[in-house]
Amino acid sequence: MGIRYSSVVDAPLRQVFDWHARPGAAVRLTPPWQPLTIVREAASLRDGHAEFALPAGLRWVAEHRPQDYRESAAFVDELDSFPLRSVLHWRHRHEFALVDEDRTRVTDTVDTPxxxxxxxxxFTYRHRQLAEDLAAQEWAAELCGEPMTVAVTGSGGLVGTALTALLTTGGHRVVRLVRGPADRAGERSWDPKAPAPGLLDGIDAVVHLAxxxxxxxxxxGHKRAVWGSRVGPTRLLAKAAADAGVRVFVSASAIGFYGADRGDELLDEDSARGTGFLSDVVTDWEAAAGSAAEDGVRVVCVRTGVVQSPRGGALRVQRPLFSAGLGGRIGDGRQWLSWIGIDDTADVYLRALxxxxxxxxxxxVAPTPVRNREYTRILAGVLSRPALFPVPEVGPRLLLGQEGAREVALASQRVEPAKLAAVGHSFRHPDLETALRHVLGR
Structure with missing residues (x-):
């Protein structure tokens, strides 16, 4: 028994095969709804092995078999970890065939019960992800030309994991700035309170996500941690980037800039700031990043909406509740939700670079913000569950406090991606249902 899945991607054969051989391919191809954590990627498609962590302490080790490897044509991995191999057979053959000079047929054949x-x-997810990543990397190459060396803080987070894999599979070199000892290749130790001299030597671009x-x-205490972990470290890293001659500094930011509730006002990058703690934080945060612009560095502050992924953020909490039929709108459900899929988030950072x-x-943010009640209806529909349990506003207030509830759980911001539209940026998943079906495997 088994499965065979085949599709044609709009990229040359060699480019498609090389994409699979680069670091990050396993990250990009692992569906976010599966309970898998990547421990180690294969160093070689010919004879390396990849390791994944599963629940209950189990390990999935995929061994590549050299006898089945054919350059630019095929490679095979087999399950080879105890005790799984004693109860489950898995042999996965990856094949690549020339359709014409600009198109490649990719075929996955798995022998398994x-x-x-x-x-x-x-496999639907994997093939769609491959095609969309290759398309994104094509427009990025047209804009950038040569591969870059990109230093990234927060590389192990939700956005950082997706972005670094998108960069490395596209041929860019990623240097991870870590706050502990730099124990692995491609890491540099970074002290947010005092970046070391030479930290960014040889770096073309910085993405600051931490x-x-x-x-x-x-x-x-929580508010001090939020402010203190952003403003000071961002200013110091921006100065280090300017001193090192980095070309572009891309800093995380947030749509909290616009305040907790602007009614039905459609907000773009030229809209005035709002009021409240998060607006104050974002204003200072962006000013800290912008200090590098005084020295000629191009600075981009990515004001991110609510990122959709079952691996993190709000959807990670909502998914089990809605799957159990316990989901519902918050309050009256009229709040605007400006959302974005995780892969579109990575694309925006790539575009900024x-x-x-x-x-x-x-x-x-995606070009189609929705009200909370509409989000609830769509998520429940994707999961084929009812949404019959509305959450009264008192619930978030008890959990987060009056201020936290107003600025996070009950926030209402109707935001549009005006600058991205002006440069012709295309979203992979511009509507919410498509985005949720993609990340939830539905």
């Missing part, structure tokens, strides 16, 4: 109905969503989570009760037409604040 796992039912096709379980595997089909995974910062304490905003989620939580807005106590004085390579497109010299972008500078200053850039709204990283």
């Amino acid at each position: 796992v039912p096709e109905r379980i595997l089909r969503p995974m 910062g304490a989570s905003i989620a939580g009760r807005f106590s004085p 390579v497109d010299e037409r972008l500078s200053g604040p850039v709204n990283a």
